[in-house]
Amino acid sequence: MSNNMKEYWKRNLKYLAILLSIWFVVSYGCGILFADALNSIKIGGFPLGFWFAQQGSIYVFVVLIFVYVRLMNKLDQEFDVDEK
Amino acid sequence: MDPQIWTYIMVGVTFAIYIGVAIWAKAGSTKEFYVAGGGVPPLANGMATAADWMSAASFLSMAGLISFMGFGGAQYLMGWTGGYVLLALLLAPYLRKFGKFTVPDFIGERYYSKIARLVALICALFVSFTYVVGQMKGVGVAFSRFLQVEFETGVFIGIGIVFFYAVLGGMKGITYTQVAQYCVLIFAFTVPAIFISLQMTGNPIPQLGFGGKTVDGAFLLDTLNQLSVDLGFAEYTAVNTGNTVNMFFITAALMFGTAGLPHVIVRFFTVPKVKDARISAGWALLFIAILYTTAPAVAAFARTNLINTVSEAEYSDVPAWFTNWEKTGLLSFDDKNGDGKIQYVADAEVNELSIDRDIMVLANPEIADLPAWVVALVVAGGLAAALSTAAGLLLVISTSISHDLLKSYLKPDISEKNELLAARISIAVAVVGAGLAGLVQLGFVAQVVAFAFGLAASSFFPAIILGVFDKRMNREGAVAGMIVGILFTASYIIYFKPALGGPGTPEGYWFGISPEGIGTLGMLINLIVSVVVSRLTPETPKEVQELTESIRYPRGAGEAQDH
Known part of the structure; x- marks a missing residue:
């Protein structure tokens, strides 16, 4: 494997680590483990933990995928491995 | 107009559309049959x-489930969407x-092993069949209740449509x-939700409405919490x-199970490029999220409406929907203290x-007193949801039989034309089989769905x-991991599911984990066993290492290839 390709893969893994950490924190963190504590904060009529569990985490999931697509498309071009 | 006539019109029109589309998109080759020729645009693939x-x-069931579970219902919302990120x-x-x-193609090739392929094949068949039986049952229930036919007749109509x-x-037609089915079902789900949200909170967006205030000036969720506590239930939120x-x-089990379900994964073989595979997962989740963020709003509205309508109401004054559902036996009133309320x-x-x-x-639409055509729309939506899922699953079953079993094991020299014929015959057999299985053992089906997710999480996903990510992973490691993962998960579920004849009781749950969640532990065990075994056994052959390397870079993906 050329160094260039190693670098591409490393960058890919870095993106994955960051995005999946966010994925974990919003769903398992805010939506489950800390939901009870967050429920003491209210946004409009929503207790915050409840909102994360039933609404917020899903919005974040959608955004994460689109961010990932953008990052990877740029990365593919940068390392010239994109599809012609 | 009579609600019954509306239902006939809605169901009739939507079915005519599905059949028209199917004729237009008839499959001509095995590649079109299995993966729609690999040429589906990402947006359409997402839908x-x-x-x-x-x-x-x-x-049909999820919003109701959340309605009665309150906060805890979030496990389904997050579990059935978060897997798409993975x-x-x-x-x-x-x-x-x-x-x-x-x-099984991937497993067989990556792990250079016919045994690994066979294990994957059996899992894929079991998971998909379990699932599809439940869908046929759903079709039967929806038909029988709204077209006034017998449950069995309902199932047979369902078999006929999907069969066709x-x-x-094949995949192209499906x-x-x-x-088309997505459009019908999302319209059918959101329209009543918008009506009810407007009615109760004045906000047309249900996702915002259920965090808003009701006509009396209090927040809807606060009112609901108060109502729940007054009646002795836990606070809703x-x-x-x-x-x-x-x-x-x-x-976690639902998320990892989602990411391991064969009928979901196969979807990403149908797009032209790697780039399209990434973005179509995004579109898919966006389209799913529209329903999944509306459902908790529907749940909260329905719960509030229900309590307000029935609690302490005079039995003699109940609205018509109450009496209608009483007839089905799904709602019942027993005046224990004899006060007529x-x-x-x-x-x-x-x-x-x-x-x-x-x-x-x-x-819900009846409780909120919406027009008859909205109620009819919901029926058409429920049928669209059941039929679309059934068709996708049946395709996986037929592909497993004609491609993975027949072509790979029994008759490798089969011609393209005969393989296509075999695929059509096996899908036909699978439709009829699933329909017949849907006729019997009704209660059993719901119980085995936990199985499908647990097994997918504990076998395929790792x-x-x-x-993909561990080049050192070899045949021995993967096969050992899959077998240990599946056996562990299956035994735990069987042991603790009374419906499956298990002797276990909730007191015996490990760390308090119920059978629905055990797939997560099975997955972790699979991961550990795979890694340990692979490090103790010979390295993977050079060409497999090169294959693993090559799938990491998008260039040169080309179209889906046969062997």
Whole structure:
């Protein structure tokens, strides 16, 4: 494997680590483990933990995928491995 | 107009559309039959994936479930959406680059082993069949209740429709039919939700409305919490802190199970490029999220409406929907204290009303007094959800038989034309088989769905992830991991599911994890066993290492290839 390709893969893994950490924190963190504590904060009529569990985490999931697509498309071009 | 006539019109028109689309998109080759020729645009693929994913359970049962569970219902919301993040980031692009037709294809080739392929094949068949039986049952229930036919007749009508377009069109026909079905089902789900949100909170967006204020100036969720507490239930939005570990494991099992389900994964083989595989996972989740963020709003509205309508109401004055559902036996009133009023409270000794959770979505428009055509629309939506999921699953079953079993094991020299014929015959057999299985053992089906997710999480998911991300992972490691993962998960579920004849009781749960969540632990065990065994056994052959390397880079993906 050329160094260039190693670098591409490393960058890919870095993106994955960051995005999946966010994925974990919003769903398992805010939506489950800390939901009870967050429920003491209210946004409009929503207790915050409840909102994360039933609404917020899903919005974040959608955004994460689109961010990932953008990052990877740029990365593919940068390392010239994109599809012609 | 009579609601019954509306129902006939809605169902008739939508079915005519599905059949028209199926004829237009008839499959001509095995490649079109298995993966729609690898030429589906990402946006259409996203819609089709969403329709495939959202079953009768998502459409009809989930909001009702949340309605009665409150905060805890979030495990289904997060569990059945979060898996798409894993799919998009960890699986879809690499499997698309790999470029074969099925999950057993990938497992068999990556692990250079016919045994691994066979294990994957059996899992795929079991998981898909379990699931499809539930869908046929859903079709039967919806037909029987709204077209006034026998349950069995309902199932047979369902068999007929799916038979027609799945056998004819294969993946190509199914994909384009599912695009139409998605439009029907999302329209049917959101329209009543918007009406009710406007009615109760004045906000047309249900996602915002259920955090808004009702006409009397109090927040809807505060009112609902108060109503619940007054009747002796827990607060609707409160976290059940004793259940945190279990909720964590169930959510994870559903997420990892989603990312391991063969009928979902195969979707990413149908797009032209790696880039398209990534983005179509995004579109799919966006389309799914529209329903999944509306459902909790529907749940809160329905719960509030229900309590306000029935609690302490005079039995002689109940609205028509109450009496209609009473006839089906899914709602019943037993005047224990003889005061002629309905006491709906948490205490089972005093409570006089029992409600099947599954009726909430169907009854909701009636409870909110919406026009008859909206009720009819919901029926058409429920049928679209059940049929689209059934068709996608049946295709996986037929591909497994004609491609993975027949072509790979029994008759490798089979011609393209005969393989296509075999695929059509096996899908036909699978439709009829699933329909017949749907006729018997009704209660059993719901219980085995936990099985499907647990097994997918504890078998496929680690094998695929390690196949992509761990070059050192070899045949021995993957096979050992899959077998140990499945056996552990299956034994735990069977042991603790009374419906499956297990002797276990909830007191015996490990760390308080119920059978629905055990797939997460099975997955971790699979991962550990795979890694340990692979490090103690010979390295993977050079060409497999090169294959693993090559799927990491998008260039040169080409179209899905046959062997």
